[in-house]
Amino acid sequence: xxxxxxxxxxxxxxxxxxxxxxxxxxxxxxxxxxxxxxxxxxxxxxxxxxxxxxxxxxxxxxxxxxxxxxxxxxxxxxxxxxxxxxxxxxxxxxxxxxxxxxxxxxxxxxxxxxxxxxxxxxxxxxxxxxxxxxxxxxxxxxxxxxxxxxxxxxxxxxxxxxxxxxxxxxxxxxxxxxxxxxxxxxxxxxxxxxxxxxxxxxxxxxxxxxxxxxxxxxxxxxxxxxxxxxxxxxxxxxxxxxxxxxxxxxxxxxxxxxxxxxxxxxxxxxxxxxxxxxxxxxxxxxxxxxxxxxxxxxxxxxxxxxxxxxxxxxxxxxxxxxxxxxxxxxxxxxxxxxxxxxxxxxxxxxxxxxxxxxxxxxxxxxxxxxxxxxxxxxxxxxxxxxxxxxxxxxxxxxxxxxxxxxxxxxxxxxxxxxxxxxxxxxxxxxxxxxxxxxxxxxxxxxxxxxxxxxxxxxxxxxxxxxxxxxxxxxxxxxxxxxxxxxxxxxxxxxxxxxxxxxxxxxxxxxxxxxxxxxxxxxxxxxxxxxxxxxxxxxxxxxxxxxxxxxxxxxxxxxxxxxxxxxxxxxxxxxxxxxxxxxxxxxxxxxxxxxxxxxxxxxxxxxxxxxxxxxxxxxxxxxxxxxxxxxxxxxxxx
Amino acid sequence: xxxxxxxxxxxxxxxxxxxxxxxxxxxxxxxxxxxxxxxxxxxxxxxxxxxxxxxxxxxxxxxxxxxxxxxxxxxxxxxxxxxxxxxxxxxxxxxxxxxxxxxxxxxxxxxxxxxxxxxxxxxxxxxxxxxxxxxxxxxxxxxxxxxxxxxxxxxx
Numbered sequence: 201x202x203x204x205x206x207x208x209x210x211x212x213x214x215x216x217x218x219x220x221x222x223x224x225x226x227x228x229x230x231x232x233x234x235x236x237x238x239x240x241x242x243x244x245x246x247x248x249x250x251x252x253x254x255x256x257x258x259x260x261x262x263x264x265x266x267x268x269x270x271x272x273x274x275x276x277x278x279x280x281x282x283x284x285x286x287x288x289x290x291x292x293x294x295x296x297x298x299x300x301x302x303x304x305x306x307x308x309x310x311x312x313x314x315x316x317x318x319x320x321x322x323x324x325x326x327x328x329x330x331x332x333x334x335x336x337x338x339x340x341x342x343x344x345x346x347x348x349x350x351x352x353x354x355x356x357x358x359x360x361x362x363x364x365x366x367x368x369x370x371x372x373x374x375x376x377x378x379x380x381x382x383x384x385x386x387x388x389x390x391x392x393x394x395x396x397x398x399x400x401x402x403x404x405x406x407x408x409x410x411x412x413x414x415x416x417x418x419x420x421x422x423x424x425x426x427x428x429x430x431x432x433x434x435x436x437x438x439x440x441x442x443x444x445x446x447x448x449x450x451x452x453x454x455x456x457x458x459x460x461x462x463x464x465x466x467x468x469x470x471x472x473x474x475x476x477x478x479x480x481x482x483x484x485x486x487x488x489x490x491x492x493x494x495x496x497x498x499x500x501x502x503x504x505x506x507x508x509x510x511x512x513x514x515x516x517x518x519x520x521x522x523x524x525x526x527x528x529x530x531x532x533x534x535x536x537x538x539x540x541x542x543x544x545x546x547x548x549x550x551x552x553x554x555x556x557x558x559x560x561x562x563x564x565x566x567x568x569x570x571x572x573x574x575x576x577x578x579x580x581x582x583x584x585x586x587x588x589x590x591x592x593x594x595x596x597x598x599x600x601x602x603x604x605x606x607x608x609x610x611x612x613x614x615x616x617x618x619x620x621x622x623x624x625x626x627x628x629x630x631x632x633x634x635x636x637x638x639x640x641x642x643x644x645x646x647x648x649x650x651x652x653x654x655x656x657x658x659x660x661x662x663x664x665x666x667x668x669x670x671x672x673x674x675x676x677x678x679x680x681x682x683x684x685x686x687x688x689x690x691x692x693x694x695x696x697x698x699x700x701x702x703x704x705x706x707x708x709x710x711x712x713x714x715x716x717x718x719x720x721x722x723x724x725x726x727x728x729x730x731x732x733x734x735x736x737x738x739x740x741x742x743x744x745x746x747x748x749x750x751x752x753x754x755x756x757x758x759x760x761x762x763x764x765x766x767x768x769x770x771x772x773x774x775x776x777x778x779x780x781x782x783x784x785x786x787x788x789x790x791x792x793x794x795x796x797x798x799x800x801x802x803x804x805x806x807x808x809x810x811x812x813x814x815x816x817x818x819x820x821x822x823x824x825x826x827x828x829x830x831x832x833x834x835x836x837x
Numbered sequence: 838x839x840x841x842x843x844x845x846x847x848x849x850x851x852x853x854x855x856x857x858x859x860x861x862x863x864x865x866x867x868x869x870x871x872x873x874x875x876x877x878x879x880x881x882x883x884x885x886x887x888x889x890x891x892x893x894x895x896x897x898x899x900x901x902x903x904x905x906x907x908x909x910x911x912x913x914x915x916x917x918x919x920x921x922x923x924x925x926x927x928x929x930x931x932x933x934x935x936x937x938x939x940x941x942x943x944x945x946x947x948x949x950x951x952x953x954x955x956x957x958x959x960x961x962x963x964x965x966x967x968x969x970x971x972x973x974x975x976x977x978x979x980x981x982x983x984x985x986x987x988x989x990x991x992x993x
Contacts, residue, residue: 487939490847490901493840494938527839530902534938568937570902 400450400523401436403641409434409599409631422605427631430606431597431640434631444574444630444637445533448582448594450523451628451639453501455592457515459626462506468590469502475539475585482542491538497522497531534570536586540578541567543585551577573635580612588613591625597640599633607631845870845896848942857947871896873942877950879989884981885913885953888989892924892949894942904936907949914977914984916958916967927962928952 406428413424437443437450456465476495480488501522508515522528541563544551548559554577555562566572574582583594593616597607611617616624629640849870852862859878866872873894879885891910897903909924919925929935930948961967970977 483939490844490939490941493843493847494901497840526899527841530899531840534902564937565934568939569934570936570938571933 398524399438399529403433403435406431406434419601423607426606433641435639437638439636441571441573442533445536447637447639449536453519455626462509465506479538479542482545494531495535497528498535537567539585540581543581583612592628593624594628596630596632852943880954883953884978888985889991890989901938904931912988914981916956916961916963916970917952919962
């Protein structure tokens with residue numbers, strides 16, 4: 201009964217993979233990063249949805265976005281949620297994204313930024329230019345002042361303005377009198393990096409940032425008010441001149457720890473270890489001899505993390521302790537500097553034009569020196585050598601006085617720009633305030649647990665159809681525990697048999713990998729075709745209902761009242777929905793992961809009552825509505 | 838042993854097995870790797886020739902992420918060394934913005950010795966001595982020698 205067979209779902213998965221292969225070459229490799237544990241089922245859904253969506257939506261981002269949002273509503277999940285999924289994912293994303301609603305709702309803004317402001321490679325290219333110019337400008341000014349002080353911050357700000365999310369922005373900024381801007385920034389600059397307390401602080405609500413800026417000038421107030429809607433939490437990093445390096449290195453380990461996959465952590469350990477030779481060749485045998493113990497600290501940390509994970513413990517305490525220990529923390533950070541140096545020398549041609557004054561002098565005065573803050577180019581380098589090969593994407597939110605009511609978001613590596621967040625690996629979010637970096641977090645990462653959480657819309661469906669209860673309870677009792685405990689830990693374990701013959705078993709692809717980490721998928725594929733059609737007399741099958749009368753037939757689902765744009769979305773639905781909703785809807789029914797989530801609660805649609813939700817979530821939804829409105833405008837114009 | 842301790846003991850090993858010319862390095866306390874004693878013989882063909890200077894080198898706990906501190910324990914007439922009991926030295930490699938974890942103690946000691954061969958009056962700690970060095974070399978040499986005779990006699 202549960203014999204794995206290729207199914208439409210598998211094909212759909214492959215479809216996504218196919219797209220990924222053609223378009224995001226670099227990312228297919230690093231998609232193999234199992235992010236499954238960023239919410240378990242959630243990760244599976246995100247991957248699959250994004251991939252499939254790409255098949256449809258790539259090259260026509262707006263259409264895909266609108267379509268995706270429409271499906272979101274009809275699939276019955278909360279509007280903010282599916283808008284996020286669909287924004288990039290297109291049709292199927294919506295029900296594939298029947299994943300934890302909370303998580304995805306907050307990813308919306310970033311997706312929309314990418315779509316609206318950074319549509320394609322061409323733009324990407326142009327986007328790069330201003331950076332280089334302003335970067336040089338800044339370097340020049342800084343060369344007169346090697347100390348890390350507030351004069352630098354002003355220049356820094358000037359330069360970082362260039363990271364704005366739209367090209368229009370760039371133009372405007374660069375036509376402004378730079379001196380004048382610098383003065384403004386100088387006047388507005390009042391943030392003092394934290395020099396007391398831990399090197400890496402505790403994760404706290406990002407409302408703290410809002411409060412900190414409550415009396416600042418209106419631009420900061422607006423931006424920091426909007427910040428918690430996207431980034432629920434932040435982690436202060438001590439601003440001792442190493443904060444950027446420290447933030448990225450810490451986030452790298454944190455992300456690995458959160459992925460919950462010992463194999464991946466071991467893989468990263470081996471990769472960094474193999475880079476020792478790279479560093480050794482770069483700095484020479486003699487210097488290496490002095491550095492080797494320092495570099496070794498990274499390996500020791502990996503070892504500790506792996507040991508903890510194998511023992512079933514959360515390694516975060518170890519990571520935080522190591523990064524706060526004055527004996528180990530500088531070594532961990534200096535390892536990053538050594539990596540960046542070696543990478544910069546090895547790829548000098550690529551960076552030469554972006555570094556004024558020569559690479560050697562830059563290395564000597566900016567990278568190899570301690571307590572010299574990372575600059576934009578350093579972030580790029582570190583991303584290239586540390587994060588990108590690990591499948592991680594870096595997103596930097598710039599909190600400055602540039603125009604707008606939200607922080608500007610810039611993503612790297614370049615290949616990730618313009619892609620839906622769901623197609624990409626785990627994200628590391630940095631908050632940049634001139635001269636200082638902190639870490640930001642979104643809900644999805646916050647709520648990450650080893651046990652996958654269940655999609656809310658699915659629960660609602662179960663309540664509607666009694667026979668699904670039977671199927672699921674059987675499945676849950678027989679399989680869910682097994683799947684969750686064992687399969688989640690074995691990447692690729694089910695690929696060859698359970699998934700699709702189309703994915704290569706030896707080289708995990710993004711899609712197959714996500715399957716492996718999502719316990720429900722192996723049996724989903726064959727179960728649904730068997731079971732769903734059985735009771736057609738009681739109710740029409742869900743997918744058909746969805747396509748026609750979503751609100752009336754599924755009384756417990758969210759309706760158009762939750763999503764003001766529904767009527768318009770509905771018009772578009774018929775053209776794309778049927779082909780995919782069947783698979784994904786089936787998929788969602790068998791996702792029993794939410795049973796294992798202690799926080800799981802079915803959500804009821806009550807049009808007249810106030811919804812009982814955490815205030816943060818309400819913010820998220822409001823935001824998504826705005827974005828949908830924006831998209832609507834875009835698609836018309 | 839922490840990575841810093843390993844590093845320091847490696848460097849101490851290096852400095853004792855192949856010390857910079859004219860230097861002997863010892864640990865005043867066997868248990869404290871962070872305090873070194875250096876005996877430096879004045880380089881030949883300088884006013885400091887045949888003088889024996891004692892220096893202390895202390896490695897901060899943050900070493901190698903913070904530069905070591907080197908001081909002349911023996912008084913010396915030199916533009917770049919404070920003319921007092923502290924004996925601070927102005928060495929560019931020890932400045933925080935120049936110090937790199939890849940720098941090594943041996944290099945620092947060599948730089949100290951080089952400073953006796955080639956004083957750097959353009960970046961002085963003792964402006965008066967620097968002036969004298971530039972304008973009246975004979976007087977400078979005389980003062981330097983008299984300091985050696987007074988404070989840095991061999992066997993003292």
